Amino acid sequence: MFHWTHTAQKQLEEKLFAHVDARSFPCVGAKSALARGTLSVLACDRIDSAWDDVRIHDHLLRFAQSYREDPALFQSFAVVFDGPSDLDEIAFERALWDRVQSLSDKDVWRGQDYDPRVSPDPANPHFSLSFGGEAFFIVGLHPNASRPARRFGNPCLVFNLHDQFERLRATGKYEGLREKILVRDDRLAGSRNPMLARHGDASEARQYSGRAVNDEWHAPFAYQGEPPR
Template sequence: MMRTESNIATEPNPMPLQDLGARFLEFLGGVTYPCVGAKSALARGSIETQEFGRLGDRANDRLLIEGLSHFVSMIESSSADEDIVHSYVAIFREPTDLNELQFESLMWSQLWRIHRLDVLAGNLPAEDVSDDTESPHFSLSISGHPFFLIGLHAKASRLARRFRHPALVFNSHRQFEKLREDGRYGKMQSATRSRDIDLQGSVNPNLADFGDASEARQYSGREVEVGWQCPYDFREKS
């Protein structure tokens, strides 16, 4: 997804923290930003942003799970509209100086805690994906809906994932499956990868199609090791 500080348009001039959502949408709209799916969603006004405090803080947990639950209700009530892909973006004010390992650690701790709240609320994992992070069919489930995540932060090695503040983009797995079924996903994926090569000179080495490798390896954006394992077990139910 995103941009850098030299060979692509730089992030907009600093705005007040309360304008982080607007700053993020402007970031997606940059000429060199590669993800055509995000640009389509931006043009249709189907990206919802919400601001939080410090990534990894427990104070975010309840607000984040409530925001996602509301988002799931919205997209499932409009599931008949196959032409629009909706995304929910959680943007965190701090920290802004994380390296890739630090971001990955805080990201997973944040995801684990909202997963626990989701389980405590009585929600079962989505039936169309696996809740085993080692499975090539894994997707993070919230309110019974599967999500593919895109993590962004200021020091991401992939230029397309560099944003001044930590952010987590929750994309509906089911909406992308609809695009895959009618052939649009392949075209979007090809165009995005071509633009990413133009941006950075290579395709993200972590990329894999759903069913080939666990998508958990892709969430943080870091090129993880061959034997990498998610630090949390999302299969636990109690």
């Protein structure tokens, strides 16, 4: 069992910050969050264990509330796990969705409403996760990702606020940001990520783990609460 200390938290936080700050890292939104000091990091034990799930959910609730109080653009919350480092893409995807299901179940248990702006059905093109009443989508990173942009030395889940992308879309800035990310990803990997679709065109659940999936793939997630009204 990894013992979480201030030093351990700082080490994994600095490791992620250095990764995002690298010139080759393609996500300009994450780079903006880092530059503004709004990329929050929580260090945890193992992604294939429920040990830290309550702690993660506590931070998600605080993050959602903080965003409502100060809805500045480019805020992200990243959970960096100490391990394991040997998960292949399928095992990482399984662990990611195990954490998602557990965190969602805790949201229901704690009486949180699902964000009514999105769907809880992972097959729906308007699907997003919801924690503390705010919609999120996840970017998964891990050591054995096939896409270089998703490759990081530790398993990591980055929670991004759906509302921020709707605000960018409303101001006409979303497409430009998306194109910058795709161009940088192409430069890094030699091709654009075929899994990246616009919200509303296809379910974003297909993008979370970073693994290329076919049309027959279904997200192993079932929301256990009341449907949003």
